Amino acid sequence: MSKISAPKGTRDILPPETAAWQHAEKVFADVCSRYGYQEIRIPTFEQTELFQRGVGDTTDVVQKEMYTFDDKGGRSMTLRPEGTAGVVRSYLENGMASLPSPVRLFYNITAFRYEKMQKGRYREFHQFGCEVFGSEGPIVDAELVSLLDLYFRELGLKETSLRINSIGCPVCRAEYNQKLKDYLAPHLDALCETCQSRYDRNPLRIIDCKETSCKPIVREAPALLDNLCPECQTHFDGFCKHLEELEINYTIDKGIVRGLDYYTRTVFEFVSEHVGTQGTICGGGRYDGLVEQVGGQPTPGIGFALGVERLLMELEQQQAAMPGPARPSIYIAALGDAGDQARKWTWKLRSLGIRAETDLMGRSLKAQMKYAGKQSFRFSTVIGDDEITAGKIRLKDMNEHSESEVSFEQAEALLADHQKQQG
């Protein structure tokens, strides 16, 4: 019989690493709530059609990376490849359009893409994200970026650069696409195979091509940012201005196009050097046409998704201080028949909020002490017949090697106090 292993592209997240995850999640939820974002939880799978309409039929994600299956009722379902489409569906289905605007939501999800594995890329991966509905102005765009900026700062993440761009609206993009095609037409033969097929379907994506054959041609191509309609230009200028007001550094990168079809106007990425070639830690942008695309009234929206694996990898690279598992406070060694009393007191300590353990293995005193040392308990004590009759224990400080004789009540107060300081 062959061994069963975790499916390709998935991985177990184990202690002590889980402590860093909890920290990242906690700080994210906390920063979001300060900005007025509330958490939404959505299904892990949706009707396949949602992603076809929402993410876009022409994208790589939908064309070849989705985990799609038929359920027993013959309905086509897909494990979510990202979060935005599901949030938009929920926004509409639950009538959130009638909530006071803007509607601010955040989420913490797993997502699934059937891709070849690489550093910082998994088939099941985690994203934190935010979505804002109902506000069209560039202030929201800047607010979202500032939320990320604050989050990164609170985690101690540095050396991450923000790149921004605008990819216009349907009006200016149509004009630009024509202009781009006019420019590319004479070079068409020199472009790579995929770009030749992109020429008719989605010429904008050619800008993003990394093929050596395409790069020199693309470099001279007209940029969408230089061909925005007046409205989009004003919006982009406003976005830049608000970032400057908030003293957030950014670089304009005319090459950012984003891989999902729903983006309009503002697009941005936070990029790092250390996460292999998967340098994008966080990507986002405005999607003013998406709500309508999924079947609602025209509603402006904007959001981002943050790759948690990549974020944690980057934090580790930068050796940012991340908390480890909480250190247990006290080990209660049980001696002989006093085991019952030891367990009883351990349970009481836990009800007082103290991280306490006692023997479960029926081990010798020496072995119990060894365990307490290895698990780095701060305090230990031995409970035997002597302690029970005297009503006093010797509380041992494992750091200082010192012991002090105290009553059970004094020990409880001391431990509670100690753990309050530890958090």
Place this chain on the structure above:
RNA sequence: GUGGGAUUAGCUCAGUUGGUUAGAGUGCCAGAUUGUGGCUCUGGAGGUCGUGGGUUCGAUUCCCAUAUCCCACCCCA
């Protein structure tokens, strides 16, 4: 989807120019005269040498296939 590297104990890795019962370090369990940990010493458990074929008297070692992991391309978080 294309290409390169890897796979031996829970973990990090030796090794056999093809030859009986496959090693180290670390970790785990136990003990060093039965009321006290981190050092030391002793012992123990733990591997069908990724899986399936082939060559051979004999394969963990050579060949082929396959799986998984790592890395790059593409794309993305």
